[in-house]
Amino acid sequence: MSDLLKPWQPSGRDPWDRDAASHLWRRAGFGAPPRLLDETLRRSPAEAADFVADGPEKDPATEELDGLHRVLFGMESADQYRAWLVMRMVRCGHQLREKTALFWHGHFATSLSKVREPVWMMRQYDLFLNLGLGRFPKLLASIVRDPAMIRWLDNDSNRKGHPNENFARELFELFTLGPGNYTEKDIREAARAFTGWLVLNDRFRFSKQYHDGGTKTVFGRTGSWGGDDILEITLEREACVRFLGRKLLQYFVVPNPSEELVDAVGAELRASDYDTGAVLRMLFRSRAFYDPLVRRSLVKSPLEYTVGAIRCLNAKPDTAALLPSLREMGQELLAPPNVKGWPGQEQWVHTAAWLARINTAERLASRADVSLRGEAAILRYGRDLLGRPVPDEAKKTLLQSGAGSRDLVRALLSLPEYHVN
Amino acid sequence: MTIDRRTFLKCSLCAPAAAVVPAVLMRAAFAAAPSDRVFVLLRLGGGNDGLNTVVPFEQDAYYNARPALGIGKGRIVELAGGVGLHPGLAPMRAAWEAGDLAVLQGVGYERPDRSHFVSTDIWHTASRDPQSRRTGWAGRALDAQAGTFGDRIPALHLGDEPLSLALVGETVVVPSVRDAERFTVRGGAKAAAILERLTNGKSGSDILETIRGSARRAYRTSERLSESLKGTRERAGYPQTPLGRRLWQIARLVEGGLGARIYAASLDGFDTHSRQAPVHDALMSTLGSALGAFYDDLKRNGMNDRVVLMTYSEFGRRVKENRSLGTDHGAAAPMFVMGGAAQGGLVGDHPSLTDLRDGDLKHHTDFRQAYATILERWFDVDARKILGAKYAPLPFL
Numbered sequence: 095m096s097d098l099l100k101p102w103q104p105s106g107r108d109p110w111d112r113d114a115a116s117h118l119w120r121r122a123g124f125g126a127p128p129r130l131l132d133e134t135l136r137r138s139p140a141e142a143a144d145f146v147a148d149g150p151e152k153d154p155a156t157e158e159l160d161g162l163h164r165v166l167f168g169m170e171s172a173d174q175y176r177a178w179l180v181m182r183m184v185r186c187g188h189q190l191r192e193k194t195a196l197f198w199h200g201h202f203a204t205s206l207s208k209v210r211e212p213v214w215m216m217r218q219y220d221l222f223l224n225l226g227l228g229r230f231p232k233l234l235a236s237i238v239r240d241p242a243m244i245r246w247l248d249n250d251s252n253r254k255g256h257p258n259e260n261f262a263r264e265l266f267e268l269f270t271l272g273p274g275n276y277t278e279k280d281i282r283e284a285a286r287a288f289t290g291w292l293v294l295n296d297r298f299r300f301s302k303q304y305h306d307g308g309t310k311t312v313f314g315r316t317g318s319w320g321g322d323d324i325l326e327i328t329l330e331r332e333a334c335v336r337f338l339g340r341k342l343l344q345y346f347v348v349p350n351p352s353e354e355l356v357d358a359v360g361a362e363l364r365a366s367d368y369d370t371g372a373v374l375r376m377l378f379r380s381r382a383f384y385d386p387l388v389r390r391s392l393v394k395s396p397l398e399y400t401v402g403a404i405r406c407l408n409a410k411p412d413t414a415a416l417l418p419s420l421r422e423m424g425q426e427l428l429a430p431p432n433v434k435g436w437p438g439q440e441q442w443v444h445t446a447a448w449l450a451r452i453n454t455a456e457r458l459a460s461r462a463d464v465s466l467r468g469e470a471a472i473l474r475y476g477r478d479l480l481g482r483p484v485p486d487e488a489k490k491t492l493l494q495s496g497a498g499s500r501d502l503v504r505a506l507l508s509l510p511e512y513h514v515n
Numbered sequence: 516m517t518i519d520r521r522t523f524l525k526c527s528l529c530a531p532a533a534a535v536v537p538a539v540l541m542r543a544a545f546a547a548a549p550s551d552r553v554f555v556l557l558r559l560g561g562g563n564d565g566l567n568t569v570v571p572f573e574q575d576a577y578y579n580a581r582p583a584l585g586i587g588k589g590r591i592v593e594l595a596g597g598v599g600l601h602p603g604l605a606p607m608r609a610a611w612e613a614g615d616l617a618v619l620q621g622v623g624y625e626r627p628d629r630s631h632f633v634s635t636d637i638w639h640t641a642s643r644d645p646q647s648r649r650t651g652w653a654g655r656a657l658d659a660q661a662g663t664f665g666d667r668i669p670a671l672h673l674g675d676e677p678l679s680l681a682l683v684g685e686t687v688v689v690p691s692v693r694d695a696e697r698f699t700v701r702g703g704a705k706a707a708a709i710l711e712r713l714t715n716g717k718s719g720s721d722i723l724e725t726i727r728g729s730a731r732r733a734y735r736t737s738e739r740l741s742e743s744l745k746g747t748r749e750r751a752g753y754p755q756t757p758l759g760r761r762l763w764q765i766a767r768l769v770e771g772g773l774g775a776r777i778y779a780a781s782l783d784g785f786d787t788h789s790r791q792a793p794v795h796d797a798l799m800s801t802l803g804s805a806l807g808a809f810y811d812d813l814k815r816n817g818m819n820d821r822v823v824l825m826t827y828s829e830f831g832r833r834v835k836e837n838r839s840l841g842t843d844h845g846a847a848a849p850m851f852v853m854g855g856a857a858q859g860g861l862v863g864d865h866p867s868l869t870d871l872r873d874g875d876l877k878h879h880t881d882f883r884q885a886y887a888t889i890l891e892r893w894f895d896v897d898a899r900k901i902l903g904a905k906y907a908p909l910p911f912l
Contacts, residue, residue, distance in 0.1 A: 248788040251839030259843060260788050267630055278629070391722060422693065424677065431676055434632055441677040443726050445690035445733040452710060453701045491712045508710050510726040511719070
């Protein structure tokens with residue numbers, strides 16, 4: 095194992111403290127309310143990583159929300175399902191499951207704008223919730239059979255004799271290998287292997303009649319490959335573990351991971367047969383994860399920002415009312431901007447998105463539980479949001495402003511320091 | 516690759532060459548002073564089907580390759596030289612007839628990349644080298660004029676999507692807004708003043724500094740936009756579409772003295788792999804009606820000589836339609852350049868429909884030639900420096 099992935103050993107200068115524990119919850123989830131942080135600090139870092147990776151044994155909030163699942167499918171409303179997803183992020187104890195599902199949604203970015211069937215989109219997101227922490231090959235095999243994905247990338251018109259290359263191209267470019275790791279010919283041949291993978295009566299169906307059973311050569315390997323063969327050949331590529339490793343690191347750890355770290359995570363993915371959950375568990379224990387330079391190196395996504403604020407301030411969530419704000423901030427669930435997903439980092443905070451953020455702060459503050467006032471409010475709410483004390487300069491500005499509690503919370507939510515993760 | 520002399524001479528409205536060159540220079544000379552000039556960059560996202568945009572309706576090869584998707588000759592808005600516009604672009608006829616619309620044909624680049632993302636980046640950065648794709652061509656053009664902006668906003672991106680890479684410079688940072696009329700801080704000036712002071716922190720990482728910069732820019736842009744839009748006229752003549760709204764806002768901001776040199780906007784949805792016709796027809800109407808209204812507005816309100824608009828898309832689509840009544844990713848495609856300073860007409864021939872490469876149209880004009888033309892003749896900056904090589908300008912400005 096690479097040194098980078100060895101378990102982190104806290105020390106006097108690099109302690110297991112509130113800052114470290116809130117870092118863990120911000121990355122593996124959507125932030126932690128003060129009480130959960132206290133509880134986390136009673137465990138060792140390794141135990142905390144296990145707690146995060148396993149989720150709580152029993153979680154009433156999850157049970158309650160799961161109970162609504164069938165009702166949602168009957169309603170066939172994308173917005174109701176979106177509000178339910180955001181509520182899960184706010185309330186579910188197994189935060190990593192929700193966070194990872196969102197990762198896969200961005201990875202296999204599919205949009206209702208073209209799919210047009212809310213229930214298909216809901217079923218796809220269910221895959222991310224149910225398989226997201228398992229083995230990637232299984233998730234991938236499910237995704238290529240997913241009706242929303244099939245329609246999204248036009249595989250329903252990929253037929254013997256007239257292949258449609260859209261799915262094969264994105265499979266290599268965005269889902270498994272990354273640009274530069276395949277040729278146009280690989281795409282054309284792979285597209286033939288997925289001919290006849292269709293949707294019939296809302297379900298996946300393999301049509302032998304439309305399938306091209308001929309010989310194909312992909313990555314130099316020749317055979318009468320079918321779609322699953324292509325997936326297997328692709329998953330064996332070295333580029334695949336590195337591509338996936340890099341994306342996991344960019345989402346959970348650091349925007350520009352070193353090649354050494356990418357190699358290390360790639361090797362763990364390979365060794366575990368792409369066990370995402372196991373690799374994340376290792377990451378959340380690792381030295382690399384707790385590196386001070388890694389903390390607060392990411393920009394909060396709109397969901398991390400809003401859900402985190404609700405959780406850290408114990409605010410009353412009205413997630414349906416948040417949906418328009420999320421859209422304005424650039425993160426509408428079930429509708430990523432394109433098949434590449436949300437670009438993240440600097441792109442989350444371009445001026446238009448920033449203005450939407452600070453205007454959302456007003457809404458969030460209006461639902462927060464604010465019993466403290468003045469300096470006490472600044473110190474307490476600031477610490478709960480930032481995971482460390484409010485910077486002196488900001489504290490001075492806020493004190494001078496003479497603002498009321500809600501305006502103070504709004505200002506804290508608008509503090510640039512709150513928007514790094 | 517540069518446009519050769521023969522191609523140049525063959526294009527229908529620009530022969531003979533001897534008469535053209537002085538006319539080109541004259542138009543530029545009569546145009547607005549460089550600091551008043553505005554450039555609008557309009558992206559057609561997803562890979563626009565150029566062949567059904569500027570249609571070679573006299574060629575059987577077109578109808579043979581497009582048995583279902585071919586647009587009937589009777590519906591075409593005829594231009595010249597055997598090509599015409601998609602019927603949805605009919606509102607652009609006024610600009611064409613006034614000599615204010617140039618149609619650049621056969622534009623692309625060598626070894627075309629068929630990935631949306633890679634090709635979009637290539638167009639935005641004007642670079643084939645992935646390592647050097649950090650800044651955009653228009654952003655570098657702004658860098659080159661950085662000293663002239665004063666405290667004005669150098670350029671503005673309007674749209675739901677993040678800032679276009681085309682506008683990313685080394686030193687100049689461009690704000691983006693979703694809707695210029697609603698770019699306001701809730702809570703008014705008092706709240707905004709406090710929030711602005713909160714961006715004064717010093718310590719922290721580069722990314723935190725990026726966020727602070729963006730926040731300050733947002734507050735400042737909000738002020739400037741509301742100043743420039745104060746007391747603007749009603750939105751008449753524009754279609755009720757996001758693109759119509761954005762072009763209307765651009766015209767008002769130009770008129771209201773925002774001072775931005777470049778505006779960028781986009782129209783998405785051109786990735787028509789299946790059942791293309793209704794989608795593409797609607798997109799063409801959206802584009803045509805918005806551009807027609809914009810042109811009319813600029814002309815009526817005395818701004819036409821100050822504004823040049825250019826459209827582009829990451830690639831065209833394959834000549835032969837696919838069996839899902841759509842088209843797959845292709846290569847060369849046309850671009851439009853519109854404005855009083857534009858030298859109207861066709862620039863370059865329509866690419867051959869029979870001499871194809873991998874089923875795609877071959878380009879004869881590099882997109883960087885179009886950029887070089889804008890850079891040299893509209894912005895008066897050194898195109899070679901910005902594009903990294905010398906590209907022969909085209910006779911459209």
